[in-house]
Each structure stands twice: as structure tokens, then as C-alpha cells.
Amino acid sequence: MHAGVRRRACVGCPQIGTAAMERVRVELIVNGVVREVDVPAGVPLIFTLRNALGLKSVKLGCGLEQCGACKVLVDGAPALSCVSLTESFEGRRVETVEGLQNGGALHPVQSALLGENAAQCGYCLSGIVMAAKALFDRTPTPSRDEIRAALDDHLCRCGAHPRILRALERLTGHG
């Protein structure tokens, strides 16, 4: 898990001065492309990805690192983007769902989820796609328990879990 400088999402934290704070230029490698952004100092990565770069797949669910909806990959490893500051990712490789589509073709994780209709509202899906992608990159045939462990910091309120698990187990070839 990426441990950057964190903006605590609590009222009364001293590091938040005013909103009209100074701006910083940060260079990120987003979905394989070098992007320089001009953002307020102290802005969590999620707002930079969603608003400055238009990557709407990254979902804001809690802003507290509790639900997994904002998960992205940083240098290939799963990382939550709703608290850690943009500037702490200077020079790092950030991947989002938008980067998975290879010329319109879905990533195998996406195809597997679609094949099982593995969602209801779909709000949790992006974070789960990224967590699963990282898992399969690391472990091409994860066990059932490894799949559950990789998703355990992701919440789904619709109860689509059994389908999501079925889809990913099917992807291992022994589901």
C-alpha cells in the first residue's frame, strides 16, 4: 500500500489552512502517459485524477480509506487515492480503469465481471477491477482465499459479492 503524505479528513486538522492555498506542479505517469498537473497543494490524488485529468472511473465513496471505491494502482501496487496527497505521487506510475482498455478491448478482469453480470449499481466496480488486476498481475491463478483477501478492503452494498467472486474464480480457470 502506498504510504504518501496524508490529508486527514477530520475537522480541525491544522494543515488545512485556507482553501485558496498555493498551487503545486506535479508530474505523474498516468496510464502510461506523462501528465503535468497544476493543482492546489494538499489535494488528495482522487480529485486530481477525476477533475484535472477527467478520469471518472475513480470513485469517491468515503474519503476515509475505508471502502475501496477509489482504488488505483501506483507502480503496479493497489493504492487508495482518496486521502494521499497528489504531490506525494510525483514521478510515480498511476493506473486507473481507463488505462486497462487496450484499443477498446476489455481487460480479462473486466470481461470476466461482465460475463457474470457481476454488479448491481456498479459504483464499487472500478476499485474492484483495479484490485483484481493487481492480484492477477502478481498471481495468475490465485486461490479462492487469495481472491477474497485481495477484495476484503472493498465494500459492496448491493450484495454483488458472490457474482464478483464467481467471475474472478472463473478467470483462474478452475472456477
Add this chain to the structure above:
Amino acid sequence: MAELPASLKRNPSLDLWVQIDPRDTITVRTGKVEIGQGILTALTLIAAEELDVDPTRVRVETAVTGRSPNELITAGSMSVEDSGSALRQACAHARRIMLERAGSDLGVEVVALEVIDGEIGVPGANRTVTYWDVQGGRPFGRQIEEWVAEKLPTDYRVVGKGIGRIDLPAKVRGEGVFVHDLALPGMLHARVIRPPGYHYRLMSLDRARLDRDAALVELVMDGSFVAVIAEEEYAAVALMDLAARSAAWQRIDQMEVPAELSEHLVKREAGAFPIVDGVPREAPLPVLQIPDESMKVRASYSRPYVMHASLAPSAAAALWDADRLTIWSHSQGVELLGPTVAKVLGIAPQQVTVIHTQGAGAYGHNGADDVALDAALCARAVPGRPVLLKWTRQQEHQWEPYGPAMRIDLEAHIDGSGGVQTWSHDVWSFTHVGRPMPLHEGSELIAAWHLAKPFPRVPPAPRLGPEVGIHRNAWPLYRFPQTRVVKRFVADSPLRTSSLRGLGAHANVFAIESFMNELALRAGADPIAFRLRHVDDARARDVIERVGAMAKRSVTAASARARGRGLGFARYKNQQCYAAVMVEAEVDLDTAEVRVNHVWIAADAGRIVDPDGIVNQLEGGAVQSLSWTLKEAVAFDRDGVTSVDWDSYPILRFSEVPTVTTELIDRPQMRSLGAGEATQGPTAAAVANAVANATGIRVRKLPMTPEQLRASASG
């Protein structure tokens, strides 16, 4: 000749429902909205079937006030029943009109014509015309006044087969389909600052501190309503934090904190209404004749306040432009929301348009409507520029209207042969219906209570319709010689409450189905056989027997922990989907933790439109109900709600989710029955029955936490 569906009677113009586009596609409209239940997919299938076109030609447009059929609200598992039946009939009319035109163009009788993917012709002949030739881009200009024959279910090609959820490809690609993702031209971002709890008012706000901040576009203050607007979203977040630190609140009252909620409910003054066949009567309470030589059994059950807890905090966008207000909202009742917001803003309902835009699953009435008013108040302060306002996680947890706490007392007399002779059911709860209703005095929306000229809260009133609110599924489907059911409406809830998936059915079915097992145990009967003995509905018998057979095929593995199985059954509202749920649970006797390994579901939803869509709803409902059953209770103290995030309000996780196996009994000749809430109650009872089967411990109070299990064991 059948009667016209109610939605069609309310919206008889065919053009509201079906529009033949200029070329190749057909747009159909619905007043229902997609909430993750798959209604877009089901309606696509229904329209494609009735019109004989490929499903890929059908576009479904969901609720936009003033443009779509007005179907009031998406709730109660009625989408396929209401909108599906109306759309099917509208499509049958459209097809007939187009066949008549084609018949006269081709010079043949209508009965000789067939349609293949929108192409109309006589079989074998090579002259054809298409829907788009005869109707493309032109309105029908017809009012639907009488019922016309629909396609026979035996001729169905796509209904019942399924095509996969049509909205999922965009979601799996991470496209910005949610209201949270809107990026309208010139859009500003806003956040609201709420008081610490219900009973606070704003004393002061250090305006100067905020005004000094160059990022502030507008500070919206009206009484205790405070919101900040900024160009950038993060600036709005930071300004919200700053405003929260700059505000002083005064507590004007304390929250009532009952020591024991279920005891509190029975002690409150309550309006009592006898229920007969699911309908409340203003009549004396019935008195049962107690048979001689019978055994009396009684038990009390309860559930706490339960949260909708949508994964996304509620959000809305609004634009105030030349005295017109446009709202983008994930409300389940856009037709009700528009006039409700108009009333608070003091404008005419016709000045407001609400465009439904998807949000995360809500499972009832969550913060969607409240945040729409928040956004509208902000939009009014910056005319000409759209404003997107999102709640925080804490605001969603603290301010949404919860599913109310419930208490159910059951009493029965069983005779020497184990037959139930009398059945008595008393249910206490607060209102389950707090949705915005424009004709009510006052307002149901939070911001309206906080304005300098506040709208009073709408006083809760008991609902006396069939199978609504507290008494939903209080009337048992079982046939007993004497049945007495009483709804007891308690007006003053410490917490704000409204409709949560299943409404009263969740706890009523939990109680009834737990009690049936307790009675079976007393009668020395098998729980399945005991139910079948008391049921005369063949479809109910079928799902109960089916789920028993499904579970029997799977052998319980040996385990160091106590394992058991349990059943729960209900027909939702006694008129919709039949669902029987079997659960295998294991209990760790050291930690008192309950784990559910397997859930089997057998259901009968009548004619199946989208089989996988129904399975998805039944499974998802069961998993959500497991979370409510095992873990969830809204906590509060004198200051307010203390369940403020996912740590203080834990829900079921991937590592805790069971295997779920579902089988559907298709009834193509019967009408479709709403299935979206069918498993909430049966699952809760099935878990309780499985725990009792495993350990002998009967848990009657939800949630079944280790603490509760220990308390039940010693109680």
C-alpha cells in the same frame, strides 16, 4: 379483454411511451429509474419482444419530469409490474398501428403480416416495409383507451432468455455514468455544512474568515443552512472544513436515548390497527377464542434502526437559469421531488425539471432527495452556473432516514397434533414512509428544517393501505383457524426514518419464520413439514419444497464448529415474488461469531423477463440481509448518531460472504411478480433458524452479534 395497466391509464398518450426514431432504432420511455435493479434491461427485453425487433435497436430513456410517463416513484419492487406491463401494452398498440399502415401500403390484410426485426411483410413474399418506413420520426398522436391483444408468452423469443445487463459495459469500463461524475459546462462544486446532530442550531459563523478566502465563490447561509461553492471540487472540500471550524452550534434539545429500543417501542403510546388480509381496519381489536387443551407459545422479536448506507454519498447537480430550475438527481421519486423542492424555494412546480441521473444503489429512501434541495439552494445563489453538490460519508451516515426499529410479539396455541389453532401478531414501529410528498404540510427535506424561515417536519402518520409500511407481511400466508394481527404505530422516533428495502416485511418475516421454527420444535415436527401443513398455496409449497431439495443435494462438511441449517419463507407483500431461503451457518462456540457458509434460494416471480436480473436481485438481497442480520445497528447518543462511517457501522465483507445458489420456477403464463425485496425477510429468519439448529440458541433480537448470541444463550 384485460384492463389497462394503471401506469397507462395515468399516461395514455402512446407517444410518451414509444417513439419510432427516424432510422433503425426505437426509443421507449419509462417513469421508473435504474437503481441497479436492472430495469433498463428488463424494459428493453419487453419492448423488443412485443415489437419484434432485436434488443439492440431499443433505447430506454428513464425519468425526466415533463417528458417521461409519470410513474411517481421507483419502489416496492413494482418496476416490471407497473412499467413493464404498461410498456408491453403500449408497444402492442404501436405494433398494431404500424401493421395497419403497412397492410394498406402493401395492399394485404393485417393478419397476413409478420414482423422480423422491424421489417413487415407477408411470409414468403419479397415486398416488405419497415417500422421506420411507415412511422420513422413521426409521432403516433394516439391516446391508448382500450386494451389490445399482446403477443402470447409461448411465442416469446427474448423475454425469459436475458441479454446481460445493458448498463454494465459502461460501468465496467469506468465511464462517468453517475450524477457524481457530471461535468456540465461552467459547473461549480459545492459542499454543505451540517449541524453536529438533529437538535442544533447555528449560533454564529465567522463569515469574514471565509470571505477572505479567494477560493470561495459563494457562501450560502440561510438560518442553520450553510453551504460553500467553489470553482474546484477540492476547494469546496477545504472550504467546508474551514466553515465547519468557523461555525458555533447550540444544542437546543437532547436526543432521546432509550436504554432498550424494543422495550421503548412497546411503552410508547401507539395507534393500534387490526390487520385483516394485509389491510388495516379502524375497528376494535379482534379477540381470539383460546381452545381447550392447547399449548401456548409466545416470543418477542426485534430489529434496531438499520441504515441504507449507499456506497456513494448522495449527490445532486442543479442549475438556476432565468427562473427555471433543473435538477440532476438519483432520487427514486423525481416526480415527487420537483414539486417538493419548488415549495421550499417558493416557485411554481412547473418551473422545476428533474432529470434522473444514476447514483449508487439506494435500497429505498436515502439522502438523494435531501441533497437535491441542498444543490438547488446553492444553484439559486449562482444563477446561470450549474452546481454539483456531494455529501460526505459522515453526512450520509448521520442524516439519511433510517429503516425504523421494530418489535414483534407473537403468540400461538398449538393442539395435541401439533396444529396451530390461534396465531397472534403485534408489531410496533415508527413510520416507514418519510418520502417527500408535495401536498404534505411542512417538508420532509433536511435543508427546509434549517432555513431561517423553517418548514416544520411533516408529522408521521400511520399508512392504512394494503401491505404498506409497518404491517407489510405482518399478515401470515399460512392458514390458521384464528389469526389476529395488530399494527401499532409509534409516532415519535428519536431518529429520522423512512423506507428501507422491504419496509416492515424484513422484521415481520424474521419474526413469523423464526416463530414457525419455534412452534415446529415444540410440536416435535420437521420445520419444512410443519410449514407445508399450514399452507394451502401451491406456489408457496413449491418454493419451500424446492429449496429443501436444493439444500439436501449439498452435504454438510464436518467442522469443529457448530453447524446448522435453517429455512425462511415469504411471499413478498403476500402478492409478489415467492421466496424460500435456506441457510447453512456455523457458530464458533468460543467467540460466539456466526458465519454463513451457504445460502440456497428458490423463488417464483411468475413470468420471468430477465432471469439473471432476478437472480441478481434475489442473491444481492440475501447478502444485504445477511449484513443487516449479522452486523448492523445504528448507534446514537444524546448528541446524535454515532454511526458515522464504515468503521463505526461495519457491513458484510468479501471474506464473510457465503456461496449462494438460486433456482427460479418460471411461470410463463402468469403475470410477472416483483422480486427485488423478496429475500430480505426470509434470509434473516433462515440465519436465526440455522443458528438455533446449530447451537440450540434462539436469537430473537437483531443483529446477531457475538454479544447478542451470548445474551440470548443466557436469557
